[in-house]
Amino acid sequence: MSGNTTDLRVVRSKQAIRDALVELIEEKGFETVTVKDITTRARINRGTFYDHYHDKYDLMAKCEEEIMVRLSKLVKKTVPSVTAEMRHSPPRLEIYPLVVAIFEFLNEHSRFMRAALGPKGDMTFQTRFKDFFRETMLGKSPDVLINEEECLVPAKYFATYVGSAHLGVIQQWLESGRQESPEEMARILTTILVHGPLYAAGLKKLPEPGTPVAESYNLEHKHP
DSSP states (O other), X not given: OHHHHHHHHHHHHHHHHHHHHHHHHHHHOGGGOOHHHHHHHHTOOHHHHHHHOSSHHHHHXXXXXXXXXXXXXXXXXXXXXXXXXXXXXXXHHHHHHHHHHHHHHHHHTHHHHHHHHSTTSOHHHHHHHHHHHHHHHEESSTTSSEEGGGOSSOHHHHHHHHHHHHHHHHHHHHHTTOOXXXXXXXXXXXXXXXXXXXXXXXXXXXXXXXXXXHHHHHHHTTOO
16 A cells, blocks of 8 residues: 555656646746756655656656657557558548647647747757657658658758648647647648648639549548
């Protein structure tokens, strides 16, 4: 029984520390947060903090690693079926469920993600997050959405564009209070990704009715 009590105490202490970190990042920025700030906010002593983390950077790194491991598992579980189906269906139909799953994950962890990816967060995490989307979208391995050898533009520029664009959309959504549902955000991002920014901006006209391209477009937009 004492072992269970100790484990519960550890879980509660870690959660209090992480909650305090998120609050303080939003208030004063990660760079100016100190261990004393965290322990005071979490109402624990410094010894308890150092039982779990070396310093604030170790705390942030472990929080970020948890997020990235879980997100990677989610994507790796979904991408193979998406890439297989993309050969037979309009791209938007198959990418949409993956993007929904990603936004649902971000929604579930929105407090930490908003703080970490915000202007007062950890810049290295923002770079890592951007690289994650770039690597998920593009590469030479079978578990990516796009084979870089098939790109019509240099892969490094396409990858940079995709990573930065995805990160920017997510940051805007989080900063604006997640007013759209994960499903709506998936529709928005998928429309930009599949049809391009010119179409999303209203500058690219719809295909002529009856053409093969138009029929493909109509099939894609039957998705909820």
